[in-house]
Amino acid sequence: MVREFGDQNYWAVILGGSSGLGLATAQKLAQHGMNICIVHRTRKADLAAVEAEFNRIESQGVLLKQYNIDATNPEKRSTLIAELRTHLGEQGKVRALIHSIAKGNLKPMLSDDQRQLQHDDFQLTIEAMAISLYDWTKDLLVGSLFAPDARILSFTSEGSTKAWKNYAAVSAAKAALEAISRSIALEMAPYGIRANCIMAGVTNTASLRMIPDSDALLTMSKQRNPFSRLTQATDVANVAYLLCKDEAAWINGAVIPVNGGEHLQ
Numbered sequence: 001m002v003r004e005f006g007d008q009n010y011w012a013v014i015l016g017g018s019s020g021l022g023l024a025t026a027q028k029l030a031q032h033g034m035n036i037c038i039v040h041r042t043r044k045a046d047l048a049a050v051e052a053e054f055n056r057i058e059s060q061g062v063l064l065k066q067y068n069i070d071a072t073n074p075e076k077r078s079t080l081i082a083e084l085r086t087h088l089g090e091q092g093k094v095r096a097l098i099h100s101i102a103k104g105n106l107k108p109m110l111s112d113d114q115r116q117l118q119h120d121d122f123q124l125t126i127e128a129m130a131i132s133l134y135d136w137t138k139d140l141l142v143g144s145l146f147a148p149d150a151r152i153l154s155f156t157s158e159g160s161t162k163a164w165k166n167y168a169a170v171s172a173a174k175a176a177l178e179a180i181s182r183s184i185a186l187e188m189a190p191y192g193i194r195a196n197c198i199m200a201g202v203t204n205t206a207s208l209r210m211i212p213d214s215d216a217l218l219t220m221s222k223q224r225n226p227f228s229r230l231t232q233a234t235d236v237a238n239v240a241y242l243l244c245k246d247e248a249a250w251i252n253g254a255v256i257p258v259n260g261g262e263h264l265q
Contacts, residue, residue, distance in 0.1 A: 004245065006033025010095035010147060011063075011088065012244070013037045015071045015136060018050045020205035021155050022100030024233035025240045026057055032241060034095065035063040037084060039071045041103075071101055072128045077135065081143050093147035094140055096244050099154035099177075102207040103128035104170045117168055125169040130176035137184055141191060151244050152195035154181055155236070156255065158263060160199075167211065178255055185253030194252040198239055201231030201259025226261040235260070 012029045016022040018040035026036050036057055042050045047068075058064045065087060069076045088094075104125035107117040133154050140146055159167050160174035177197065184195040202221035211217065222230055239258045242248055257263050 001031055003033035009092045011035045011037055011092055012096040012098060013094055014098040014100065015039050016100035016102060018042050020207055021200060021233050021236050022098060023053055024237035025098050028237040028241045029244065030057045030060040030062045033062060038066040040068055041070055042068050072103065072132050077139060081139050085143055085145060088145065094145045094150060095147045096151045096153060097136060097140060098240065099133045101129055101132055104173055106166045106170065106211055108166050109168055122169050122172060126173045126176050129170065129173035130180055133177060134180050141188065146193065148192045149249055150193045152184055152193060153240050153243055154197050156197045156199050158199065182253050189252065194249065196243055196251055197255045198236060199255050199257045200236045201262045203231045203233055205233065221262060224262050224265055231259050
């Protein structure tokens with residue numbers, strides 16, 4: 001295993017890194033020598049399993065900082081960044097900011113027997129799953145924590161352009177996430193920042209299983225996929241790792257499908 005990040009004192013800040021795509025990306029980057037800072041929101045009942053995953057990351061011989069806090073809270077974000085600045089010192093730099101926050105509402109617009117989507121549901125979802133990318137990027141940049149060649153990666157889905165039942169708020173958030181990522185790519189390039197979105201194929205994660213009728217979505221996605229299988233979290237993590245490498249420095253402002261060709265039909 002090549003550990004190309006091992007001697008550079010690089011860090012990845014991963015928002016939503018206790019499960020799914022965020023955790024898989026943390027594990028992949030740690031294998032290649034990148035230190036990891038995970039911001040997550042984990043219930044007490046799930047902490048033991050999450051701690052075991054974090055121990056696996058540390059076993060790769062990298063440093064790990066983890067914070068069980070709400071990544072969308074401005075005060076907590078400010079406190080964490082101040083602490084991280086002290087921990088990194090003069091030599092440590094954030095090579096990658098990985099946005100994998102899944103905090104949204106999955107309600108129907110109209111229903112006779114379920115709670116209907118409200119204005120506040122849209123607002124909470126878009127702020128958590130899109131605007132928070134800008135907030136974290138801006139604060140890390142202002143705090144001079146980014147490496148000279150930094151990578152901002154966020155996870156989107158086909159739902160940014162397609163309509164699924166009960167997905168309206170998340171769909172709007174994913175579309176906003178892609179728009180914010182493009183603007184970061186344009187306006188922050190002079191500061192050495194590259195920003196891209198990974199459009200992951202349908203992956204059987206805890207977040208996916210919260211979507212109503214997710215079983216039907218999984219079946220349909222497998223049928224659409226040229227390789228007749230679902231996307232795995234490790235598939236997505238592999239591409240996140242590739243985008244963090246020096247050779248990917250000229251990829252900026254893109255939305256990259258990582259789904260085995262699922263989007264082709």
